[in-house]
Amino acid sequence: MKNKEELKSLVEAVTSAKSYEGNYGYRITDTSATLSHVDESDRQQAPADYLEFLSEFGFGELDAAFHLDDGPEKYSTVCGREIEGYEGIYVFGGNSSDVLYAFDAKNNWQIVEVSSELDEVDMLASNFSDFILERLRYIKSLVEKRAVV
Structure with missing residues (x-):
């Protein structure tokens, strides 16, 4: 995994913030169960x-x-029905609104964003390492902005 030290620093910065209310940090021990x-x-x-x-x-x-x-979950399971063209989409996260983050297994496991409002899939990153680094930087910036208010 790329940028391990920066990732560690970003996770610590977010989880140690005064306003932190999440439940982050449970670790997997069995990758077969995860998949x-x-x-x-x-x-x-x-x-x-x-x-x-x-x-x-x-x-x-x-x-x-x-x-x-x-662990990733098939998009059809998340939305409750099969949708043509979404067969290789595996949701692994999201935000508190309607945005889901997923792998596109049919396109080299690229990271995509799925939104019910857009009714389409947008490619965000070619790999998980780049995606998670960008996401964590963004979240840290949000936490820092909240601290100022």
């Missing part, structure tokens, strides 16, 4: 940096702007 909702044919390609992050830094609600689930 239990991923189709067998897709499991071997699951991003190692994602699994390493869950093992080392954990999952849970980091902020209202971001929560990370304990």
Whole structure:
């Protein structure tokens, strides 16, 4: 996993803030259980940096702007029905509004954003390491802004 020290620093900055109310930091110990909702044919390609992050830094609600689930779930399960074109989408997190973050297993496990308002999938990052670093930087900036108010 890239940028491990910066990731650690960002997680600590957010979780140690006075206004922190999340429940972040539960760590996975069994990657096979973590991937239990991923189709067998897709499991071997699951991003190692994602699994390493869950093992080392954990999952849970980091902020209202971001929560990370304990494993990816098929989009069809989350929304309650099959949607054509979303077959390889596995949701792994989101925010407190209607935005979900997911892997697109059919496109090299890129990170995508799924929003019910947009009714489309937008590519955010080519890998989990880049995505989580950007997300954590953003959340830290939110926490810092709240501290000033």
